[in-house]
Amino acid sequence: MKTFLETQDQKTKIEYLNKFALDLDLYLPRLLVCNKNCAYALANLTKKKRAKEILLSTKETYENLVLELIDSADAKIRKYAYVICGNLPTEKLYNRLKEQIYKEETYLTLPSLMLSLVGKDCKDLLERACNEQEQIAPKIYAEIVTNYNLANPREYQTALGFNFTSASGIIFTQKCYEDFIIKDLALYNKQKLKCGIKINDITPKDYQILAKRRDIYSFSLILSQNANLKECLNLGLKYLDDIVDNGDFAYRISCQDSKINSAVLKEIKTISLSNLTNSPNNYSISVEVIIQNGYLLVASLESCKEKFTYRQEFLPASINPTTANIICKIAHYYNPNAKVIADGFCGTGTMLIERKLVNKSVSLIGSDISKISISKAKTNLNNIGFKAKLSCCDIADFKEGNLDEFISNLPYGLRVGSHSDNFKIYKNLVFKLEKSLVKGGFAFLYTADKKLLRDLVKFSNLKLVSELNFISGGLYCSLFIVQK
Ligand SMILES: C[S@@+](CC[C@H](N)C(=O)[O-])C[C@H]1O[C@@H](n2cnc3c(N)ncnc32)[C@H](O)[C@@H]1O
Structure with a gap:
């Protein structure tokens, strides 16, 4: 049991859990109630598919033990119990969680409780937090609101096209294939770059045609090019904001070089846009920072990636x-x-x-x-x-x-x-x-x-x-x- 709790290796943890599963009645009660670390260990394990299967195969034992954790006098244990319920909910546990919306007395646990609730129950908990805001530490209150937003993601519109008069884009494909594809692009004004093939003077219709090619990983529109990262982001995102329809669209930003990640995330928080929100979990536009003679900011539409709809069945070894x-x-x-x-x-x-x-x-x-x-x-x-x-x-x-x-x-x-x-x-x-x-x-x-x-x-x-x-x-x- 001690090794199980201490090991950082998930494979060893799962091996132990398999062993425990043979005698779950004996081991799980000890795992769950002996101390805080056990609740913590279980909160981590309930993220894993195999552990979930094992726990659900003995649903009643699992439920009774988590109910005990929710009733614990220790707020930290209750907090982990909420995480466990969020990762592996059952009807019985959810009904018990609902009671906690009004019963839970330690504000520190409310952000985790929020994440394990859904729909109207989240609203009820937010309402309670609003009413009691004066007594809640500002940091915890902010976390409750953030988790409310995470549990109830905003519905964004799907961007299906860009509205520009003329622009350039970059085709990303295999290097060894570039000379083959270039033969196919006789109509376009093009130039090979280190990162891909640049296509100049394209219209929105060209964008759609090129982006739907099956032999490219993506076709991205160039939003800006600048030696200064801040300028590149500001100019590029504002241009993107102009060329999407008026509405409520989400984008995700990624960087070719992870070293600039934090600088990029910091800078985009300062840029105010009318139609676009950064929402990495739920987005229809992918924006990327590429390092190429300074910085290049490019964007592609997620809708253009739906090219292989026949492929409902695949295996881990399946080819891209x-x-x-x-x-x-x-x-x-x-x-x-x-x-x-x-x-x-x-x-x-x-x-x-x-x-x-x-x-x-x-x-x-x-x-x-x-x-x-x-x-x-x-x-x-x-x-x-x-x-x-x-x-x-x-x-x-x-x-x-x-x-x-x-x-x-x-x-x-x-x-x-x-x-x-x-x-x-x-x-x-x-x-x-x-x-x-x-x-x-x-x-x-x-x-x-x-x-x-x-x-x-x-x-x-x-x-x-x-x-x-x-x-x-x-x-x-x-x-x-x-x-x-
Ligand atoms: C890399 S995968 C190919 C995946 C495939 N292109 C796809 O997209 O699903 C290799 C395949 O070879 C098969 N394989 C392995 N050994 C084999 C053998 N001795 N004879 C025939 N097929 C074999 C595997 O079952 C696997 O499906």
């Missing part, structure tokens, strides 16, 4: 769909006449779907060792109305032949699996590619386990045409373009 689209555009550039395309590690089907979106005339074959992946791929394919021949099998048993193309996001052996598992998998893959691709057929293989694949391809009768560097999800990956 924009990255998948970029890979598929590159594949189409190398292999425009491909007819039969397979992904032997299809997961939830993202690569196959994006490939067909790039070239509607292809037919798709997908396989994966995991049954769950295949069933999720089926759902996603159905969502977009595409057909594919799907099967559940190890790449070692992959039997398809006459393929014009094999395109895959391979297992990396990092977060899932291992490098030694990969050796076997990649060896089988290369062997299958040698057999199943038609002469001149291509394989597009995306992985972070680069050396292994490079070496295996070197000793096969496949030719490495190119290796392109990607950065995605914090990993340095490569797209191997291989030809038989």
Whole structure:
């Protein structure tokens, strides 16, 4: 018990909790009532999904123990009890909390109580705090009001467009893809920057068209450029305030370099705007400070990010769909006449779907060792109305032949699996590619386990045409373009 309370490692804590769960009646009462630290530990644990499951599986014991905490004479324990109820509420606990709106005598606990209430009950507690404001310390009163606002977020309008006459924007995509996408942007006046591709003289309609491209992570409008951070923020946010409709819109601001975060947050508090509020939890405009010859302030619309609506099913290892689209555009550039395309590690089907979106005339074959992946791929394919021949099998048993193309996001052996598992998998893959691709057929293989694949391809009768560097999800990956 002592180790459990003292350990900072969440994994060890959960292991202990699993152990306690076997004998919850014995351990949880001790955990909850022995001292303040126990209530604190439980308040932290109720933030965790697994701990919640365990506690809810013995709901009555959990409820009775938290009720005891609410009845504690120690205000700090009651405060943690409110946090626990906020993290893991049940009907019985909520009904008891409602009584505390008028019963709780220690003002220090009211901010936490506010966060565990909803709707009209929050209003009731705020009303009580207003009536008793003179007796409440100003800092606590301010916290009660802040938590009221957090528990009852303001409804903002959704910004769907910008109103400007002419402006510039920046396309953010993979560096290795910039030369490909530039070929597609012949109509625009453009220039490569370190951070992306700058597009000049655009209209609001151009903004919408470019922002909806599937092969870019975002298209942001340039709001201001200045060597001075304060000026950049002031000019940029005021310009943004002018080009959104009149109304009540929310934005979130982020910085490319976290070192300037606090300076930015401090400065924006001093800028008064008519249509815009900074609301990091609930916003429709993303603003970013980029360091590029001084500072650049840019903005993008969240509504333009809703491009991959078919993708209701995904797994932790699923590829970012924009990255998948970029890979598929590159594949189409190398292999425009491909007819039969397979992904032997299809997961939830993202690569196959994006490939067909790039070239509607292809037919798709997908396989994966995991049954769950295949069933999720089926759902996603159905969502977009595409057909594919799907099967559940190890790449070692992959039997398809006459393929014009094999395109895959391979297992990396990092977060899932291992490098030694990969050796076997990649060896089988290369062997299958040698057999199943038609002469001149291509394989597009995306992985972070680069050396292994490079070496295996070197000793096969496949030719490495190119290796392109990607950065995605914090990993340095490569797209191997291989030809038989
Ligand atoms: C990086 S994920 C691909 C994710 C996929 N692109 C998506 O967006 O969902 C790798 C996939 O390889 C599959 N896999 C791992 N070992 C395999 C094997 N020996 N044969 C076939 N598939 C395998 C995993 O089940 C996983 O779905």
